[in-house]
Amino acid sequence: MTCFSGITPSGGATLGNYLGAISRWARDGRPGDLYFVSDLHGMTGAYHPQRLRARTRELLATLLAAGIEPEQLFVQSDLLPQLGALTWILECSCSFGEAARMTQFKEKSSAKGLEATPVRVGLFTYPVLMAADILLQGADEVPVGEDQAQHVELARTLARRFNGTFGDAFVVPRAVTPPAAARVRDLADPSRKMDKSARDSVGVLYVMDPPDLLRRKIRRAVTDSLGRLEYRPVEQPGLANLLEILAACTGKPVREVGAGFGSYGDLKEAVAEAVVDELRPVRERTTELLAESAELDRIRARGAELATARGAHRLATAQRLAGVG
Incomplete structure (x- = not known):
């Protein structure tokens, strides 16, 4: 097979x-x-x-x-x-x-x-x-x-x-x-998927982006003015996108992963570190292979x-x- x-x-x-x-x-x-x-x-x-x-x-x-x-x-x-x-x-x-x-x-x-x-x-x-x-x-x-x-x-x-x-x-x-996977959306426009061929890359996280760039993009991610740290994909698509990314990187349930954060800013920092940690070994090994x-x-x-x-x-x-x- x-x-x-x-x-x-x-x-x-x-x-x-x-x-x-x-x-x-x-x-x-x-x-x-x-x-x-x-x-x-x-x-x-x-x-x-x-x-x-x-x-x-x-x-x-x-x-x-x-x-x-x-x-x-x-x-x-x-x-x-x-x-x-x-x-x-x-x-x-x-x-x-x-x-x-x-x-x-x-x-x-x-x-x-x-x-x-x-x-x-x-x-x-x-x-x-x-x-x-x-x-x-x-x-x-x-x-x-x-x-x-x-x-x-x-x-x-x-x-x-x-x-x-x-x-x-x-x-x-x-x-x-294929098995269900995280629905990763564009950080600048969560109505569309994160597309590797997007003309505007401000909301796209690339595997080869350096850590500082990943952090900057995530800090600028679109959220909302509701101030509710809940997983509500329809009402709060930008926040839901961040929660799904964090859940995928940490292996935790998406409806529980936001617990304990006091603000969107705190959540974004956690998402940024999780993404950086997730991609670091792949980015470093890719760099090594390209050099070899x-x-x-x-x-x-x-x-x-x-x-x-x-x-x-x-x-x-x-x-x-x-x-x-």
Whole structure:
């Protein structure tokens, strides 16, 4: 049984990424599970090549620093020859209507501010690339949120269609709901999630932020004028966000974690120290790995070698059955 998940280097890893996914992968992952940095997915909109490369490297180091085993990790673009071939085969099994129904494409392609930026074909076809990611590695389970569930369903559809038309080549994956995690919201606007690609980073806590910067951002977090230290997500979303962060970092129940604080300021100081303590070992180890360039390159190359070997027979089978290669 292989559980398969990835993270896109659209920005540095945030506290939300760490608490909601990365630390859980390291803590609860099984020996056969696979995790990858999906740098090809970061090319579907405007991007800076050197920044993409640097963020990919930093994310790989962060996943390692969090405790994920090296043999479970790889970088997506290192499999480009395999993925390119399989994506084309799957695109030739996918109808235009199926691709056009993808909600993320419809939302992103119609978003305000895109008038001067042409919508890229890659944004339209990337769900098929995501299907190739999943099917190439023979993944059984894909933990996703609601925004990606439709893409996993497309992977299931394409796998079943190919198997039924040409012969068995792929495991049919299933989407699974990941364990409940802290809902980390933007500190400056708790109505939105803490997004690593946010244009305004004043309310975003990054894993690689130095301690003083983390403290400053948390001290400036939006709260309210009610002065009640209670967990009330609807009435007091900013305060609830701070309580959820503190609960996730300390392992205490969110409805109890605020007890004993006399003011919002006191609570913010406690949240700041908890976040600094939570992220310090990961940030320090990430920094060490980035400085150990040759070692990080070796780990990445080995991950690519293992991932390529895992997918080789599956791709060869698909090519043979499809009449190419």
